[in-house]
Amino acid sequence: MSKFPIIVCDDDKDLANQMAKNINASIQDLIDDNEGYAELNESVTFVANDFAQAVGYIVTNDIKNGIYFLDIELSRESKAKNGVDLAEFIKKNDKNAQIIFVTAYDKYAPLTYRRRIGAIDYISKSMSSDKIIQRIEETLRNAVDNLSSVCQLSKRDFTYKVGRRILKVSENEVIFIENSTIQHKVHMVTKHGEIEFKGNVGQVEKRAPFLTKVSQSYLVNPINIKAIDPHSQTITFNNNLSIKYSRGYKKVVNDEIIEKYNDINLI
Known part of the structure; x- marks a missing residue:
């Protein structure tokens, strides 16, 4: 498994798979530009389509130092667990988790601040494909740099x-x-x-x-x-x-x- 596993969660399977493809393309671009990012896996570790799938994988595989691309609105049902709930669960199990919210609804952003999720970025689904890939590359670079710093601290x-x-x-x-x-x-x-x-x-x-x-x-x-x-x-x-x-x-x-x-x- 990658040193820094990458997990995608979106209730729309097509969008989830497209996000995974965009992430994979961004990973390859980063590695091509800088061998220092070879710690990333060559592909997304897991793609989930709801809260339960993501939680099950994270717990079963004891995921640590992960990078998570999460759709904030994981379900159309108001009482269902959403991406912010998933992020809270992730933070409790993976204290170094790098959370990136992917959303079409900017109105949800204040919720993540109120609940102190500590997301490192927000990516809008409404952006063009080229712009999304550019943002993913920037976000992955920041996430890997953050995790590398934490791992280095643990060695000091x-x-x-x-x-x-x-x-x-x-x-x-x-x-x-x-x-x-x-x-x-x-x-x-x-x-x-x-x-x-x-x-x-x-x-x-x-x-x-x-x-x-x-x-x-x-x-x-x-x-x-x-x-x-x-x-x-x-x-x-x-x-x-x-x-x-x-x-x-x-x-x-x-x-x-x-x-x-x-x-x-x-x-």
Whole structure:
């Protein structure tokens, strides 16, 4: 399977298949122009025609780091699951998902903003075929660049010292770091456990740009935040631990986290 699988979902089978053909043509153009995009598969991974088909494939194959072209209006029935519902499901299962909405109805765009889907692009079905292919190429390039950056981050390590030992953990494994109750030490929480080492939050901040300072006591990793409650100034992480950020850091939380990481839920 491709490193970055591509899934199309449109209730109109003809339009879905045509979109897949356009994507395949765009992939080949990208690869021909730049071998760096050879990480893309030579063709679309899967074409679905409704919510259930797409969900079934994504779950069965445990799709991660995917690129998704979704029709917003997946059904004529008002109570049926639409493309925004599908995008929400995808984001919960594939946190790095690159969502592209393909729609003939621009009126649905505000809905995706209200529900904080974090789509990277919108492609109108009303555009000419040449224009659609051009937009697909631009969107694929952005999606691959975004995913490549995320994958590169997962390969970078954060190093720290415990006694005489120099240890390391992948940056994306770090959840947050706080000042320890033990003087001159910090307490680090990762996806696989907790550890304390010599230092303070100010010192760690200088050598860990992937972390964001949200108080005098806490550095957080935005990619591992599940939800933020601005009213109670609470940050909840994917492991369900929560911390409080300082009132003085509200602007930092808003500008550096909420605005940049659209898949974080606002409570």
